[in-house]
Amino acid sequence: MKTLEKQELPTKDECAGSLRNIIDALYVLNGKWKIALILSLIQSPKRFNEIKKEIEGISPKILAKELKDLELNDFIKRTVNPTIPVTIIYEATDYSRTLKNVIYELSNWGKMHREKIKESMRK
Amino acid sequence: MKTLEKQELPTKDECAGSLRNIIDALYVLNGKWKIALILSLIQSPKRFNEIKKEIEGISPKILAKELKDLELNDFIKRTVNPTIPVTIIYEATDYSRTLKNVIYELSNWGKMHREKIKESMRK
DNA sequence: GTAACTAGTTTCCTTTAGGAAACTGCACTC
DNA sequence: GAGTGCAGTTTCCTAAAGGAAACTAGTTAC
Numbered sequence: 001m002k003t004l005e006k007q008e009l010p011t012k013d014e015c016a017g018s019l020r021n022i023i024d025a026l027y028v029l030n031g032k033w034k035i036a037l038i039l040s041l042i043q044s045p046k047r048f049n050e051i052k053k054e055i056e057g058i059s060p061k062i063l064a065k066e067l068k069d070l071e072l073n074d075f076i077k078r079t080v081n082p083t084i085p086v087t088i089i090y091e092a093t094d095y096s097r098t099l100k101n102v103i104y105e106l107s108n109w110g111k112m113h114r115e116k117i118k119e120s121m122r123k
Numbered sequence: 124m125k126t127l128e129k130q131e132l133p134t135k136d137e138c139a140g141s142l143r144n145i146i147d148a149l150y151v152l153n154g155k156w157k158i159a160l161i162l163s164l165i166q167s168p169k170r171f172n173e174i175k176k177e178i179e180g181i182s183p184k185i186l187a188k189e190l191k192d193l194e195l196n197d198f199i200k201r202t203v204n205p206t207i208p209v210t211i212i213y214e215a216t217d218y219s220r221t222l223k224n225v226i227y228e229l230s231n232w233g234k235m236h237r238e239k240i241k242e243s244m245r246k
Numbered sequence: 247g248t249a250a251c252t253a254g255t256t257t258c259c260t261t262t263a264g265g266a267a268a269c270t271g272c273a274c275t276c
Numbered sequence: 277g278a279g280t281g282c283a284g285t286t287t288c289c290t291a292a293a294g295g296a297a298a299c300t301a302g303t304t305a306c
């Protein structure tokens with residue numbers, strides 16, 4: 001029987017709420033391209049074809065869909081410049097920067113995990 | 124033009140590595156049930172049918188697959204007890220607890236994001 | 247006039263995730 | 277010997293994600 005030590009992870013009740021939060025978070029981050037797009041646009045604003053070149057392998061259909069998705073969730077802003085022909089610039093919003101800690105922890109953990117997996121392969 | 128302030132997010136080069144890490148992390152966490160299972164087993168070790176009862180809506184096929192997956196990634200441990208008939212107990216490993224920070228940040232952000240979405244619906 | 251660039255859209259297809267229902271084999275209980 | 281619980285497996289199906297290729301419509305440079 002486990003004794004209730006100082007808990008580092010939430011209690012059962014807190015877990016239910018926590019799970020809901022996590023599912024909501026993963027929902028907006030999931031898919032093959034979202035994080036890559038956010039990171040790319042945090043680096044610098046870009047036009048459609050610039051993104052397409054930078055993110056290798058993404059098709060225009062998927063890119064268009066993902067950009068719409070990200071815009072809906074307020075992670076990026078789409079601005080139409082009245083040049084001739086019009087150019088459209090996508091940029092990361094301040095809101096996308098609220099993901100900073102999440103990105104940091106995911107990256108940290110992912111790195112550690114990959115190293116662990118490699119380690120265990122060697123054996 | 125943005126000046127380069129003290130950067131809170133990684134530079135372009137760091138981003139490429141970071142992205143890889145994040146993709147690896149999301150890869151092992153993704154799917155509808157993984158986090159729920161980890162959270163449930165962190166609460167207490169459980170048998171197959173106990174989990175099935177606790178995690179509402181999961182089918183035995185999916186549960187078996189997810190448990191195998193989690194075991195492969197060393198998040199949970201499967202122990203066969205030589206009772207008659209044998210009982211099998213699943214429990215969270217210490218390694219699954221390395222997800223603590225990730226879970227914390229995802230939960231935090233998810234909560235904030237949901238509240239923001241609700242807010243923006245009201246308008 | 248033709249090639250190229252702008253920002254996408256459309257169509258068709260494959261892969262993957264996930265689910266429902268039935269089934270397995272073993273042991274115990276009544 | 278019929279039913280119940282254990283820990284799954286098998287089969288069949290649907291929905292969603294993602295991709296390849298072609299296409300749109302406007303403009304500009306050669």
